[in-house]
Amino acid sequence: MAELLLVLTPIALLDSTSIVPLCIVVLIVLLGGPSPLFRSAALLAGVFLTYLACGLLVMFGLQSVFEAINDYAIKVWQAPNTAELMFQILVGVLLVMFGLRMTKTPEKQDEKTAPASMTASQALFTGAGMTIVGLPGAVPYLAAIDLVLRSDLATAQTVMVLFAYNIVFISPLVVIVAVSLLFGERSRPLLDLIRGFFDRWGQRVIVGLMLAFGVILVIDGVGWFFGMPLIPV
Structure with missing residues (x-):
């Protein structure tokens, strides 16, 4: 099980990039308001519990569906x-079109989505909602679940591994909370820097990935018709 956790750790960190951009502004605003530990912990709990529940649902309730999707994906890939x-x-064309459209849309950060007066229960549901919004980007999570299912672990061990995966998944957000609480006002420049990075580059990174992935899909699809797929099988 230790070897499996070693493999899953980098996958979980990669997976966390789907939630950090969504939560970062809300989290930093909560850390600057009253009861920062309690409310930020509620936000992280909403993320953690929702993602864990989704993973357990796929792993135990939808395992046969997941296997069918996996088999179909392999057939389509080959x-x-x-x-x-x-x-x-x-x-691919739609991804490129949406990406180009986003480049023409001014980036706006709406502070009202994270008011300083947000209660702990509101923070909890906000974290859950953001996790659900980010589920389309949870491809690494499905890959991790597939690895766990193939490991033939006991039920209790499977739950423990998924629990550990989700701990790693939220660890970047936990680090931000820890830095804020440990260093107090001295951490504000760093938090502002992190927030500024996502304000400035968050959308650009997403657009870049959409454009790159869209172009790859189009070139690969056209290449198949000529016997020269871009992505080797």
Whole structure:
């Protein structure tokens, strides 16, 4: 189990990039208000419990569905038909279009989404809501669950591994909370720097990834028709 956790740790850290940009502004505002530990802990609890519940649902309630999706994905990856290739190209074009549209949309940070008066219960539900919003980017989570299922662990061990994965998943946010509480006002320049980074580069990174992924899908899909796929199988 220790070797499995060693493999899952970098996957969980990669996966955390789907939630950090969503939570960072809310978290920093909560840390600057009253009861910072209690309210920020509620936000992180909302993220942790929701993601853990989703993982358990997939692992135990939807395992057969997950295996069917996995088998289909392997088939499509190795020998896609014309309809699947056309769909891939369409998805790629849409990603490029959405990415280009986002470049023309001014970035706005709405402070009202994280008022200083937010209660702990509101922070809890905000964390849960942000986690649900970020679920489309949870591909690493599905890959991690697949690895766990293939390890043939006992039920209790499976739950423990998924629990540990989610601890690592929220660890970047936990570090931000710890730094704020340990250094108090001295941490504000660092928190402002982190917030400024996501304010300035968060959308640009997302747009860049969308454009790159969209172009790859289009080129790969067209390449299949000529026997020269971009992504080797």
